[in-house]
Amino acid sequence: MNRFRQCVYTVILLATCVVASPFIYKQIWDSSKEKTKTEKLPPIEVNMPTMGATQAGTAPEGEKSTDAQPATAADGSTVTTVQDATEATTEAAPANAVNFVQSEPTYFDDALFIGDSRTVGLQLYGTLKNADYYCEKGLAAYKINSSSVNGQTLTGALQAKKYGKIYTMLGINEVGNDLDSTAKAYGAMIETIRHEQPDAIIYIMANLHVATGAQTSSISNERINYLNALLSQLADYQNVYYIDVNPVFDDGDGALRTDATSDGVHVFANYYETWCNWLCMNTIVK
Numbered sequence: 001m002n003r004f005r006q007c008v009y010t011v012i013l014l015a016t017c018v019v020a021s022p023f024i025y026k027q028i029w030d031s032s033k034e035k036t037k038t039e040k041l042p043p044i045e046v047n048m049p050t051m052g053a054t055q056a057g058t059a060p061e062g063e064k065s066t067d068a069q070p071a072t073a074a075d076g077s078t079v080t081t082v083q084d085a086t087e088a089t090t091e092a093a094p095a096n097a098v099n100f101v102q103s104e105p106t107y108f109d110d111a112l113f114i115g116d117s118r119t120v121g122l123q124l125y126g127t128l129k130n131a132d133y134y135c136e137k138g139l140a141a142y143k144i145n146s147s148s149v150n151g152q153t154l155t156g157a158l159q160a161k162k163y164g165k166i167y168t169m170l171g172i173n174e175v176g177n178d179l180d181s182t183a184k185a186y187g188a189m190i191e192t193i194r195h196e197q198p199d200a201i202i203y204i205m206a207n208l209h210v211a212t213g214a215q216t217s218s219i220s221n222e223r224i225n226y227l228n229a230l231l232s233q234l235a236d237y238q239n240v241y242y243i244d245v246n247p248v249f250d251d252g253d254g255a256l257r258t259d260a261t262s263d264g265v266h267v268f269a270n271y272y273e274t275w276c277n278w279l280c281m282n283t284i285v286k
Contacts, residue, residue: 108130123135124269140171208246209224
């Protein structure tokens, strides 16, 4: 009798598996499709000028949270796709050419750099030592008005001294947020700078890409490109200019080169000199 019951239970179990399997497979399939869904960012043009002088520099020879301090090597040394962003950068351009020229490091003696931990790297390891720096790891455009650096607000820093040039690069710490809101906050910051420093040339520096292995669902080069494209629209190429150093540090896939970074987010200390040299090659002289 016990053997008979076992056979009955086995038959019932097999029948249950046969009946239920289509529903189980459907559930697994739907779940798999849900996991592979990605956010579709609307296409947007990058507002870049036609240039009388080449802006893109030459690739050099030779920090993991976004709030990390710049990394140092042992030797001391966050548009719909990356391709779309690259094509838009080269194809979309204002009618008038902009002549970026090479200047000496003294050009930056009356400059102010505003930024996050990557700008901290410029301050610590770069060669433009006579410039002023308003930078701190974690600094973001959306909270710029409530932030302070060394006890000073941005407005206070802008009112303390007259500047001829102001460089800004923020966004990697907020690229995981709503990008349109981030760009709006960035635009408000640019307006504050123009109000306090009406005679200064303003440079909006594109956010650096991250290495392929450092990308996440929220911090990706796709999102960085989209944010950069939004920020480029803030440039009028009369008082506000958009510049992009990414071609200097990118690999063939539009990501930060792995040999230029230790954490996938910040460049090695010795590459900040390369960055500064590129900045000297891409200046506006009025």
